[in-house]
Each structure stands twice: as structure tokens, then as C-alpha cells.
Amino acid sequence: MRINCHCHVFNLQSVFTKETRDIFKVKLDDRGVPEQLSNLLLAMLTMILEKKSGVDLRADRNLEIADILRELKEYDERTKLFERDPKLSIGDVSRLLKSFTSRTDKSASVAVDKFVSGLNALFDPAVLDGSGTDIEDLLAYVSIGFARSMDQVTDKLMAGLDPDVAIVPLMMDITKFPKDDYPLFVAQTEGTRRQIFRYPGRVFPFFAVNPKRGNTLSLMKDSLGTGFVGVKLYPALNYSVTSSAMARVLAECDGTGTPLLMHCMRRGFNADRFSYRHGAPVHWKRLLEDHPGLRICFGHFGGDENLLAAGGPDKDSWTSDILDLMLRFEGRVYADLAAHTDCMTEHRLKNYFDNLNALIAGPHGKYILWGSDWFMIRTRISEKNFWKVFEKRISKENFKRISEENPVRFLGLPVGGNPMGENIRRQVEYMKPRADRFGEGIGSFSLPEWLAGQLGAA
Structure with missing residues (x-):
């Protein structure tokens, strides 16, 4: 998978x-x-x-x-x-x-x-x-x-992927006036949850936490018991990961085996010119020490611009900070390649893929994850072509490592002998009594082997 x-x-x-x-x-x-x-x-x-x-x-x-x-x-x-x-x-x-x-x-x-x-x-x-x-x-x-439903957006993505590909949809909670847009956020949550039934065993959603929404912790706890397997953070929306509100979120994730994925590059949906600083990896050394069961993926690997120089990332870059954390907190710190499009000009390709291949082949290679940032990247490249660029320039063995072996460990999927995480167990338990919803709105479907095995053991 x-x-x-x-x-x-x-x-x-x-x-x-x-x-x-x-x-x-x-x-x-x-x-x-x-x-x-x-x-x-x-x-x-x-x-x-x-x-x-x-x-x-x-x-x-x-x-x-x-x-x-x-x-x-x-x-x-x-x-x-x-x-x-x-x-x-x-x-x-x-x-x-x-x-x-x-x-x-x-x-x-x-x-x-x-x-x-x-x-x-x-x-x-x-x-x-x-x-x-x-x-x-x-x-x-x-x-x-402009699709009229999230079902249609998901179908567009799945239609361009092979049937053995699973996805991790990340929610977004962009709010300044939480009471005004609360119905919108609830609709997004419900629409995201619905996809786990439409494509059973292939959708592992992450719930968006934003401390500006006063009840974000209770909403998160509810989501983690109703199909969501992880938590998405976006501090560039102008909130601190070291606040007391976030301390409660991290403690809950630590105690429940829930992985985090945090937006981590200078570009993105930044609330202002300086809010990107909240996403700096440096904040996480203390947080990971304080929460020994926590595991996190730094989305975007700190920014692909850091992999364009000959000889690897600058020692003062966010990417280097992430690489240090990977080895300091072994098995708990990951990074993905989402939205790595700066490399996609001929004069930049060689350096980028030389650096990336060297990282995948080395001790950091166990913690690099495949991801595209669809459909945000569609302002520049199609999903199909994004995959092609990487598959052509990364060895088959290394691409399997970042797109299969590493994600299974990060998510806690019971695939290839990997033990099932508590977060995945919760999703399976939520889906079991609702199996009549499988394939909802799409007709025929086939259960991945991992999920069929879990349901058969029930």
C-alpha cells in the first residue's frame, strides 16, 4: 500500500x-x-x-x-x-x-x-x-x-491514483471569528469523515486544531473517536505551539498515540509577514522532551528551497533543524515532501534530487514521507505529474521506502508486520458497526487487505 x-x-x-x-x-x-x-x-x-x-x-x-x-x-x-x-x-x-x-x-x-x-x-x-x-x-x-461537495474533490484525487494508494487528508481551520464560521468548520469535519466510508481502508484523516477556536480540544477529542487518526497543526495562522492551550492538545495526543502533522515552511497560509515563525522546528526540542510518546511529521520538510544547494541544506535552515530532531528523537520525528515544486526547473533538479537521494539512503531515510499537498499544488502541477517527477528520479527501492514503509510506521498501520497503533484501532472500531456505509456514493469498492483482516477478526 x-x-x-x-x-x-x-x-x-x-x-x-x-x-x-x-x-x-x-x-x-x-x-x-x-x-x-x-x-x-x-x-x-x-x-x-x-x-x-x-x-x-x-x-x-x-x-x-x-x-x-x-x-x-x-x-x-x-x-x-x-x-x-x-x-x-x-x-x-x-x-x-x-x-x-x-x-x-x-x-x-x-x-x-x-x-x-x-x-x-x-x-x-x-x-x-x-x-x-x-x-x-x-x-x-x-x-x-469549486466542486459542490467534498465527495467530488476526493473522487477527483482518487481517480488519478492507483487503487493501492491511500491518502492522509488534512483539514484546515482558518478562522478569525470562530462563532461566525463554526457551521462551516463542522461541515468540513463531517465531509472529511465521510470519506473514510466512501474509500474504506484508504483514507486516514487528520483533524485541524486551532487554539483560536475556544473548544478546539473538545472537538479534537471527539474527532479522534469518530474516524480521525491524527491532528493537523498550522501555527502560521498565528498561534504558538508553546501556549497553555497547545500544551493540553499535545498531552492528549501523547497519551492517546495520536500522530501530529505540522505545516513547516516559510510559505503557505500565513496570517501576516511574521506568523510563519510559529512553525519553526526549534520549538519542538523541548516539546518532544516533555511528551515522550509524541510523534510528529514536519510538513514540507522545512521548505524545498533548503535542498537546492550543492552539498545539502545549510546548517542554519529549518530542514537541518528537522534532520537534527530526527536523530535526537529516533522514531518520533518525520518530514514529508509536500509542495516541493521549487526544484522543478532543469537547472535545479540535479542538486535537489542528489540531496534528497542521499538523505533517503542515509540514517534519516527511515523518517522521510511521501506527500504531494494536492490540490494546493494544482496552481502549478498536476498530481499525476508530481508523482512522475519523483518516481523518475528516485530509485524504486527508495520510493517504496518513503511511500510505503515509512508511512506505515508513522500512521501505525498493521501492514507488513508493523503493529497497529491505538489511533488506527480507534478508526477500525468506529467503522465496524457502520460497514453498511462502505462505498457510499461510489458504488463498487474493494477492501484493502489490512482492513479486511481486521474486520474478519472481529
Whole structure:
């Protein structure tokens, strides 16, 4: 069983709070998206999501891509954006808009999907897909984010993966006004939990903790008894991991065998210019000493920019700090490769993969996990191509190590002789009396061997 240890299955509406819009602008800028194009996307996001705000997030309805393109065309007619800025006229956008926005039937979305797939096919080797952001990337990203339900987002991800691949969906709790967006967060929690039944034995969700939400501890405890197997932290949203509120969260995770995954790079959904500092690995030396049963994955490995220099990461980098923690707290500290796209230009590939392969082959190799950060990476590269880039440049043995052997240990899965963790046992116990929900909404399914064995032993 191969495992993507870092991905997302929420749709944009389920996390689109007042704070999200401000942070999303920072994120687009960070991705190098031209300012006019990012403003256009934010205008579309706000207009469409607010227009659809009364829709049940769990409803099985999809916003057609044709609707998105129609909004884009209307915006362009008012602003003459593409006419004014030649840099944005990528792939003959005018022709694309005229071709597809006049169509209202369901085949419009199929036609656009084919267009996107066709563009991807032109860029082989796959690394060229990740070399920058263009209108094709944004259309694909928006087509996922505007899905009317989390079921549809999950289905899009699973459709691009082999049937032996499991996923770790990470929730997000982006809040400034917790009372206002509480129903939104509950809907996201329920939508995430639902996926463990739709793809039984292949979905291991992590619940998002944010101390700004006063009842986050009680919500976390409830989630860990109802299908969730881990906890997601995002201190860059401007909270400290050393606070008294977080001490209670860490104590609960320590005592219940619950793994953590924390966003750990300078880029991301940062609340302000300096909030990324809350995600620094240096805070965790004391925390790991104080909580001897705790295990954590540092998402993004401190940032892939630290693996681009010849000779390995700088000793003062976050990546080096993580590597030190891996050996100091053996078996308890991991890191994943999610959103490692800075390497995807030809002149950077060699150094990055030389460094990564050396780490995987050495003593740190037991603690490196595969992850993509889907669908956040879709502003730059497709999930399929992201896998291709790494599988082509990492040996089969090493890729098996980071995508199969290491994730099984981190998650506590009873696969390949690994003992089952308390967190996985809780998920199995929650699923057993609800087996009639398996395959809900997708029809046929097959149970992975590990879960079939657990249910058979009941």
C-alpha cells in the first residue's frame, strides 16, 4: 500500500472564511501569480462563493467549469485584462473563452477537462508542468476548488491514483471569528469523515486544531473517536505551539498515540509577514522532551528551497533543524515532501534530487514521507505529474521506502508486520458497526487487505 501522507479533500467553500480571502491573496503572490490575475481569481472566488453560500456543502452538485469561464469572460469584457496584459494571454485565452463559455450543457466541463489534459500531455517530461503557473493551471485548480461537495474533490484525487494508494487528508481551520464560521468548520469535519466510508481502508484523516477556536480540544477529542487518526497543526495562522492551550492538545495526543502533522515552511497560509515563525522546528526540542510518546511529521520538510544547494541544506535552515530532531528523537520525528515544486526547473533538479537521494539512503531515510499537498499544488502541477517527477528520479527501492514503509510506521498501520497503533484501532472500531456505509456514493469498492483482516477478526 502506497500512501500520500499530505493532501486535502476540502472544497474552497468549506474553508472560505473572512481570513481565508486575505491569506489566499498572499498565497497567490507567493506562487508567483501575476497580480492582475490573482486579483481576478479572488474576485471570482468571492463572487461565486458568496453567491452559492446558501448551498449545502455536502450536496452532490457541481459548479460547471463553463460557469467559471463565463465569469472570467464577463470580467475580461469589463476590464480588457487579457488585451491589456500580453503576459496573461497564455494558450490563446481569448479563443478558449469564446469556445467554451457559450456552451451551457454538461459537455462543456468535459471539453475543458480534455483541453487541460491535452495541455498536460504536451509537456513531457512531467517536470515542465511544474515550471510555473499559467491560466491552464488556474483553471484546473478552480475546477477542483469549486466542486459542490467534498465527495467530488476526493473522487477527483482518487481517480488519478492507483487503487493501492491511500491518502492522509488534512483539514484546515482558518478562522478569525470562530462563532461566525463554526457551521462551516463542522461541515468540513463531517465531509472529511465521510470519506473514510466512501474509500474504506484508504483514507486516514487528520483533524485541524486551532487554539483560536475556544473548544478546539473538545472537538479534537471527539474527532479522534469518530474516524480521525491524527491532528493537523498550522501555527502560521498565528498561534504558538508553546501556549497553555497547545500544551493540553499535545498531552492528549501523547497519551492517546495520536500522530501530529505540522505545516513547516516559510510559505503557505500565513496570517501576516511574521506568523510563519510559529512553525519553526526549534520549538519542538523541548516539546518532544516533555511528551515522550509524541510523534510528529514536519510538513514540507522545512521548505524545498533548503535542498537546492550543492552539498545539502545549510546548517542554519529549518530542514537541518528537522534532520537534527530526527536523530535526537529516533522514531518520533518525520518530514514529508509536500509542495516541493521549487526544484522543478532543469537547472535545479540535479542538486535537489542528489540531496534528497542521499538523505533517503542515509540514517534519516527511515523518517522521510511521501506527500504531494494536492490540490494546493494544482496552481502549478498536476498530481499525476508530481508523482512522475519523483518516481523518475528516485530509485524504486527508495520510493517504496518513503511511500510505503515509512508511512506505515508513522500512521501505525498493521501492514507488513508493523503493529497497529491505538489511533488506527480507534478508526477500525468506529467503522465496524457502520460497514453498511462502505462505498457510499461510489458504488463498487474493494477492501484493502489490512482492513479486511481486521474486520474478519472481529
